[in-house]
Amino acid sequence: MGQTRDIGGKKMSKNLKSEEILKYFKDEFKTKIKEGKIYKRVAGSKKNEKLGIWLKIDRTIFKDFIKHLCALQFPHLSVVSGNDLGETIELIYHFTLNSGKRMKEIELNVSVDLPKSKPEIETVCDFIPGALVTEREKQEMLGVKVIDIPDTRKLFLPDDIPDNVYPWRRDKTGPEKYYKNLHEVKK
Amino acid sequence: MKAKSTTKTSYHIPIGPIHPALKEPVHFEFEIDGERIVDVDVKLGHVHRGIEWAGSRRNPIQILYLAERICGICSYCHPIAFSLAVEGIADIEIPERAEYLRVIQGELERICSHMLWAGVAAHEIGFDSVLYITWEMRERALDLTEYLTGNRVTKAITMIGGVRRDITKDMIPRIQKDLKYLKDNFEKLRHIYLDDKTFKLRSKDCGILTNEEAVKLCAVGPTTRASGVKKDVRVDTSYFAYGDLDIDYMTPDVLTGEVNGDVYDRIVVRLLEVKQSIELIEQCLDKMPKGDIVAEPKVAKLLAQLKKVEGEGIGRHEAPRGEVVHYVKLTGEEHPYTWKVRAPTYNNILPWIPMLKGEQIADIPIVAASTDPCMSCTNRVGIIKDGNKNELTKEQLHQLSIQKTRRLMK
Numbered sequence: 177m178g179q180t181r182d183i184g185g186k187k188m189s190k191n192l193k194s195e196e197i198l199k200y201f202k203d204e205f206k207t208k209i210k211e212g213k214i215y216k217r218v219a220g221s222k223k224n225e226k227l228g229i230w231l232k233i234d235r236t237i238f239k240d241f242i243k244h245l246c247a248l249q250f251p252h253l254s255v256v257s258g259n260d261l262g263e264t265i266e267l268i269y270h271f272t273l274n275s276g277k278r279m280k281e282i283e284l285n286v287s288v289d290l291p292k293s294k295p296e297i298e299t300v301c302d303f304i305p306g307a308l309v310t311e312r313e314k315q316e317m318l319g320v321k322v323i324d325i326p327d328t329r330k331l332f333l334p335d336d337i338p339d340n341v342y343p344w345r346r347d348k349t350g351p352e353k354y355y356k357n358l359h360e361v362k363k
Numbered sequence: 364m365k366a367k368s369t370t371k372t373s374y375h376i377p378i379g380p381i382h383p384a385l386k387e388p389v390h391f392e393f394e395i396d397g398e399r400i401v402d403v404d405v406k407l408g409h410v411h412r413g414i415e416w417a418g419s420r421r422n423p424i425q426i427l428y429l430a431e432r433i434c435g436i437c438s439y440c441h442p443i444a445f446s447l448a449v450e451g452i453a454d455i456e457i458p459e460r461a462e463y464l465r466v467i468q469g470e471l472e473r474i475c476s477h478m479l480w481a482g483v484a485a486h487e488i489g490f491d492s493v494l495y496i497t498w499e500m501r502e503r504a505l506d507l508t509e510y511l512t513g514n515r516v517t518k519a520i521t522m523i524g525g526v527r528r529d530i531t532k533d534m535i536p537r538i539q540k541d542l543k544y545l546k547d548n549f550e551k552l553r554h555i556y557l558d559d560k561t562f563k564l565r566s567k568d569c570g571i572l573t574n575e576e577a578v579k580l581c582a583v584g585p586t587t588r589a590s591g592v593k594k595d596v597r598v599d600t601s602y603f604a605y606g607d608l609d610i611d612y613m614t615p616d617v618l619t620g621e622v623n624g625d626v627y628d629r630i631v632v633r634l635l636e637v638k639q640s641i642e643l644i645e646q647c648l649d650k651m652p653k654g655d656i657v658a659e660p661k662v663a664k665l666l667a668q669l670k671k672v673e674g675e676g677i678g679r680h681e682a683p684r685g686e687v688v689h690y691v692k693l694t695g696e697e698h699p700y701t702w703k704v705r706a707p708t709y710n711n712i713l714p715w716i717p718m719l720k721g722e723q724i725a726d727i728p729i730v731a732a733s734t735d736p737c738m739s740c741t742n743r744v745g746i747i748k749d750g751n752k753n754e755l756t757k758e759q760l761h762q763l764s765i766q767k768t769r770r771l772m773k
Contacts, residue, residue, distance in 0.1 A: 252578075257690040257701070274599070309710070
């Protein structure tokens with residue numbers, strides 16, 4: 177068990193190569209893949225390689241991209257991280273592929289830029305149910321609206337935190353005025 | 364939560380945020396039909412201390428010591444995952460000896476953590492004598508940690524580009540002596556946990572997570588491996604010296620020939636991993652090459668170098684509870700722009716739901732503890748039934764669990 181996982185009738189025992197993955201998505205989505213690079217790290221005395229891919233994709237193809245990725249091989253979603261870049265909010269989906277094979281794992285980091293005027297992204301929970309925790313966190317921490325998310329409640333933040341305050345933001349919706357006036361908090 | 368959905372046959376019981384089975388605050392709300400759990404809801408964030416935010420006001424070396432304080436039990440995993448991320452961005456080459464020393468520290472932490480967990484698991488089902496046996500063994504592993512790093516818990520061994528303390532030739536006999544002690548006592552532990560009739564009754568077919576659920580819910584660490592999913596960062600990728608060592612996935616079928624994904628299997632996996640960790644440390648002591656232990660010994664010079672680099676990186680390490688992920692973005696300033704910490708329990712939250720559904724109230728402590736959640740505890744549980752509030756204290760819930768064990772023993 178484990179070696180060939182059976183998800184949705186698809187056997188996923190095939191071993192993907194980083195170049196193949198990059199080429200597959202570039203052929204499929206052409207210019208909508210804005211950036212794509214492979215990185216390598218070596219470790220230990222034997223200098224075995226660890227491989228990874230950074231992809232920057234257009235938000236219009238995001239859901240389609242996830243669909244293609246799941247069809248290629250069901251990925252493990254580690255976490256979604258986010259940056260407030262001023263004009264835009266960047267979400268980075270950290271996947272891993274090829275788990276279960278000795279030193280064959282590939283990290284796949286997919287970055288999507290969302291405009292601050294309309295920070296919306298589709299949910300991936302219908303493909304990867306395990307994404308719920310991290311998507312709920314992005315909603316409350318970055319003020320990103322995850323469309324069709326199965327659970328819209330807050331996860332880490334208390335329910336009484338004011339609306340339109342997002343701890344990871346660096347603009348006026350950030351947490352600044354709250355931590356600067358901590359002495360004013362009623363006991 | 365859904366108080367209005369309560370019917371005559373089902374009621375709600377909140378557990379937490381402060382509770383004995385959980386080592387850190389977390390809030391569960393159970394929908395109960397008689398003794399059976401129908402639905403579970405989890406609420407987190409009671410110890411959200413804004414450490415990542417504090418980190419974006421500190422330099423990378425200061426963050427190492429801050430990261431160490433995210434969790435007492437995983438005080439090595441977090442700084443080392445952060446280091447891996449920063450080393451990736453700055454392209455720092457780690458000396459070979461340091462890679463081996465990092466494996467030794469990582470595996471020693473795994474032994475301490477799994478032993479701690481085994482004791483807690485025994486306590487949850489009312490076997491306090493077993494708790495004392497396991498923790499006596501863990502004490503030796505902690506003494507060894509103190510001998511190697513100078514501290515039992517907060518070790519401060521990590522440095523970007525290597526480690527801070529070497530293992531010299533004269534230290535090896537002491538390490539071997541302690542490893543031998545652990546190995547000799549391992550059989551005793553295996554016999555208690557895996558052959559004892561009552562242990563089997565409480566843990567077999569209890570809190571099941573299927574292979575498919577584990578994959579779809581992105582579970583990590585021993586929780587996912589106990590369901591037969593071969594996923595272990597140490598084996599999957601090459602980092603530290605793991606690529607040089609003889610290591611394989613520890614799934615329950617290695618020992619028992621079958622995978623059920625229940626609490627028993629999670630015990631099997633952790634015990635196998637304790638043995639595996641001892642062997643890995645021995646391999647490292649054998650193979651460790653001579654040389655430096657850190658890439659850049661001058662901290663000021665290292666900081667100046669890190670101040671110039673730009674980019675983003677991921678650090679992944681297999682912590683005792685599973686894959687820990689740190690994302691770091693450096694923008695050529697003193698402080699990192701973003702630092703995101705993803706601890707393994709984060710991914711093991713959702714798998715709790717299928718595990719707990721259909722189980723009994725008395726199984727809550729052992730099932731919740733079986734994923735080894737990194738959460739702290741004490742106090743009480745409240746039961747709300749027909750609008751009346753009854754409180755179940757820590758002792759009462761613990762007693763319920765003990766009574767179930769006694770019933771099964773008859």
